[in-house]
Amino acid sequence: MILFRCDYAEGAQPEILKRLAETNFEQLDGYGSDPYTESAKRKILEACACPGGEVHFLVGGTQTNATVIAALLRDYEGAVAVQTGHINVHEAGAVEYTGHKVMTLPQHQGKMDADELEAFLAASDADVNKDHMVWPGLVYISLPTEYGTIYSRAELAGLQAVAHKYGLPLFIDGARLGYALASPACDYTLQDLKDLCDVFYIGGTKVGALCGEAVVFPNKAPKHFFTTVKQHGALLAKGRLLGVQFDTLFTDKLYGRIAANAIDRAQDMIAVLKEKGIPFFLETPTNQQFVILENKQLEALSAQVGFDIWEPFDADHTVVRFATSWATTPEQIQRLREMLSVFISQ
Amino acid sequence: MILFRCDYAEGAQPEILKRLAETNFEQLDGYGSDPYTESAKRKILEACACPGGEVHFLVGGTQTNATVIAALLRDYEGAVAVQTGHINVHEAGAVEYTGHKVMTLPQHQGKMDADELEAFLAASDADVNKDHMVWPGLVYISLPTEYGTIYSRAELAGLQAVAHKYGLPLFIDGARLGYALASPACDYTLQDLKDLCDVFYIGGTKVGALCGEAVVFPNKAPKHFFTTVKQHGALLAKGRLLGVQFDTLFTDKLYGRIAANAIDRAQDMIAVLKEKGIPFFLETPTNQQFVILENKQLEALSAQVGFDIWEPFDADHTVVRFATSWATTPEQIQRLREMLSVFISQ
């Protein structure tokens, strides 16, 4: 059985485990006051070309979204997201649990449209009842989106311009950020993000770490953000666990290199899926690909290959997701090819 | 420089790192649906002698306290704790952030007194204004306490009896549970806890793991507790990180064995401190010891030895905490002895 179900099926990139082992018996202060955490922060700020910024390490994605959003919003504000946004669908209401509404816009292959955002914010602003309503407080997008698509530089700039016009920060959920930046279709780099949004995070969990997300505030973090992190239960006593991992990921561009592997394997996988004549629901420039399988074939194939059931397509077909990762090997793609040959008749 | 500042200065017990490495490239399902997590749960329930119970793995202590407490309480209820209880002091208001009051009782070397609990609950119950007040909803204690002390079996039974008399569950914060159970002064075992409280957790972060706390519900967890964990941002995509660690800790009684090391080293350390004539503020049966240092000596010593400033004793003296851990070596105790000889004049 091989899994293309997600990009967190394996443990850690081996260099990370090695560094954890090497530093294991060093006695270090807790809660991120250790030199590895400091070093990781410095390297990340350098990689992001914002030496005056701030980095905070949190443990997981839902936690990071809820913590950052709660820190940026006042009680009367909500987060604007597309309907398929992770915070709106798959985080068990973690944002609402902190007291904030998720205000939704339509999605286009997972993306938010700047014109629709403008129309929404303009209408909010013009609404005679606006004092009786939740105030839009920030704009949330994910990069890549839930559908594996990425925003162009112009699209990001457009969203940010609209957000700023209405006084809102733009927050990028980068749980899979590496896979966006490693895509040949991406026309910007990690260094550009500081100018294209107001806060973003660099996902570790899905890009080679055991756990961990690095929140980057290109300028300053909200006041007492450390305490906010603690209050959200997101502060590790052994901060080194995150520090060592991100220090490793941002040494010799490891993060970018392993993300690139996922993209290369995704391209191989696309070729295999096409070779087998499997229709695409959505071909993306990142590590997630959405294809349409006949239900009977799906069942048979799923005994040998793990993939994600996305949504029904019609009575006889289903949209499924195949994802590669930093860990995917050419051999696994080859094995997928063989299995498709056996189970998917054209 | 050696650190006796806390019990989370080192990384993980080496067997844990070894197992993480060995299983690293196995492709596993996420969110705790992997066989290591399953195995860890089974072993823990066995070790706790409650095969019909439920185990959930969370990442850190503050998070675990807030999540369990919020799951157990209704909106109109609060958690009863002693004033020095971790949830009342050092968790950045995480419990209040979920909407619940922490209702406090006096502490006695960190412990709650059953008679005082009874008096408090009786008074609450008798208060003519009780419908205008927060209802006590659970009793929270930590074991060992913030002061390294432990409850006797009779004390736990007494607290539970009072709690149950008023319909409240007793919740034990076991961030350092191993160090209580490993103490010769402890007159009960892990297997007894299922009868002495209603929910407890087995701390990993401070007893050999990189991170992780295992919440044990001797019977059933609150409904949809998995979703509650997710909502609190406490669910790891790579659940294996917790599963493998606890599976290792509960194989061949590793958890108990490494906890015992901390207790043995603490006994050695007590002997050294006494040998050097350092007065105790509080000598405890677990891994934390509280002594009184002269401020000048304290300063000199602190250049070579890390310890925790607890509180001022008088104008010229300070209470400090020395903690051992699963990782403390006889050599480190010997080194402490040498440093004390140099810096502490009797």
Next chain:
Amino acid sequence: MILFRCDYAEGAQPEILKRLAETNFEQLDGYGSDPYTESAKRKILEACACPGGEVHFLVGGTQTNATVIAALLRDYEGAVAVQTGHINVHEAGAVEYTGHKVMTLPQHQGKMDADELEAFLAASDADVNKDHMVWPGLVYISLPTEYGTIYSRAELAGLQAVAHKYGLPLFIDGARLGYALASPACDYTLQDLKDLCDVFYIGGTKVGALCGEAVVFPNKAPKHFFTTVKQHGALLAKGRLLGVQFDTLFTDKLYGRIAANAIDRAQDMIAVLKEKGIPFFLETPTNQQFVILENKQLEALSAQVGFDIWEPFDADHTVVRFATSWATTPEQIQRLREMLSVFISQ
């Protein structure tokens, strides 16, 4: 200037003011422990034909929605409503502020469709990721809806059947309940509601009271609901203010009689609007009517007659709402007729 802007433009039905004055110097216990509150509860339960139920008086609609919903839901649950539902749009995120997501369905002239509810709940239930998502916890509808429409008995029964099939209570926001029940189009009575939903409230603010909403639990209120009301800041020290008002409204069927006036005047108003050839956007069986005005005429008319701007219709026209109330007089309708003659050319 006459106002048809809303149904809360006047103060109280005069009998209410008279009773407040008559009882003003009686010394009464606070927080609803007075005989008027008791009497009001008894009369309401009788009027609702559920003598074993519970009534609680709260002050306003948003407050009542947030308090009832928070009392019924567990932390992991959300409230299902249509997109135009008051809780989703015009309550400043009060429900989310208590930690709960509002989960939305399409609206049909303000109403929820039972089949769409069924499809939504079935899909939630079938979702493989449901443990990562907010659990639907109750169904919220308003009666009449935001668009002045009412559910038929069959529609309510259908919604309740679906809700119950999935274990959810059906909650009716009755801020304008009187106007639904007084409509000739309504095929059920106040006495039927106990069987058609699980909790509802009888709006006072918009039907003759100065303030106040009577929440009716046909069976039992959630545990410690009194404390929940207090915690939400919804408990009046002078509970008599609500008690006397509702006692008056439910003496000699006053509530029903004054609600009927709004319906009678609405019928008169519909006739006048039709006579003047004003196109309807939505003609409803209750006290709110939605018509389409030319923007220029709208402006002129609005100097003499108050009405509510609802939404743009096209570049040159706007949907506006005219509402009657318990206080609307035939003379006011006649005056509207005159003003329409002056300002609206056909």
Next chain:
Amino acid sequence: MILFRCDYAEGAQPEILKRLAETNFEQLDGYGSDPYTESAKRKILEACACPGGEVHFLVGGTQTNATVIAALLRDYEGAVAVQTGHINVHEAGAVEYTGHKVMTLPQHQGKMDADELEAFLAASDADVNKDHMVWPGLVYISLPTEYGTIYSRAELAGLQAVAHKYGLPLFIDGARLGYALASPACDYTLQDLKDLCDVFYIGGTKVGALCGEAVVFPNKAPKHFFTTVKQHGALLAKGRLLGVQFDTLFTDKLYGRIAANAIDRAQDMIAVLKEKGIPFFLETPTNQQFVILENKQLEALSAQVGFDIWEPFDADHTVVRFATSWATTPEQIQRLREMLSVFISQ
């Protein structure tokens, strides 16, 4: 039976009812956009000598405390209060429900001591763990206190100076503010409060209104405070109910005059209690008096006279509270005198 149980046993000062009746059929805009609300705000700002300030009307005390505190605090902050502070004891955890800890200091006849506040804030500031703790975010006091005592001008200035030194606003809960200001012992006026605190409210419910509290921000209210009020369910559709009441209370100094009646009657009552030889637990300069009754006499007396059981004094005696109000008559004091003669043997 006469009640001295509280200061909200009667309805409204008759002039208020009269004005409500006189204006009852005026058609007014909702949510406080009516001329009476505007007028009331203007008169209050004038009475408070802060014409550039802002006034907001809310419905009740608990609601006002929770709303103002939530508006002033960031998520990581708590409210500092004395242990007997209303928000800490008798508001069903409403402040914690909004996510904020109530941080307590000792009380001295209900009052907070500036030196103790200073010591607390200094210790918080110096705590090496402060980033792991709730940050003090505002100072809450009540005036008069729960024990009917009042702060001197010097005491208020002292508290404010300490609060400001640490960057915190001072918030005065004035649910009974009139009774403090009307006391001969009070060495400041309503006009002074703008300089002695940062926000306060003028209680209506306990000083002659049916309901209502007027929050005064001497400068500006927190951003979007109107929306915050709505979100807390504290905004009345018929804002006139509050506007007319406060407009009346602040016409011809009615508020001050009726408050003075309570103080005059309290002085009469003190004389009567002393005449009957009843020992005082606490004699105060405002409308609440605390005396010690023998339990047997208490029982007998309570059949004829309503008073509030405060707390046990010893096995045979109880502390009880007698309160006068704006409505208390000399005849009622005389009646109390007679009843004491009958039931209390000296």
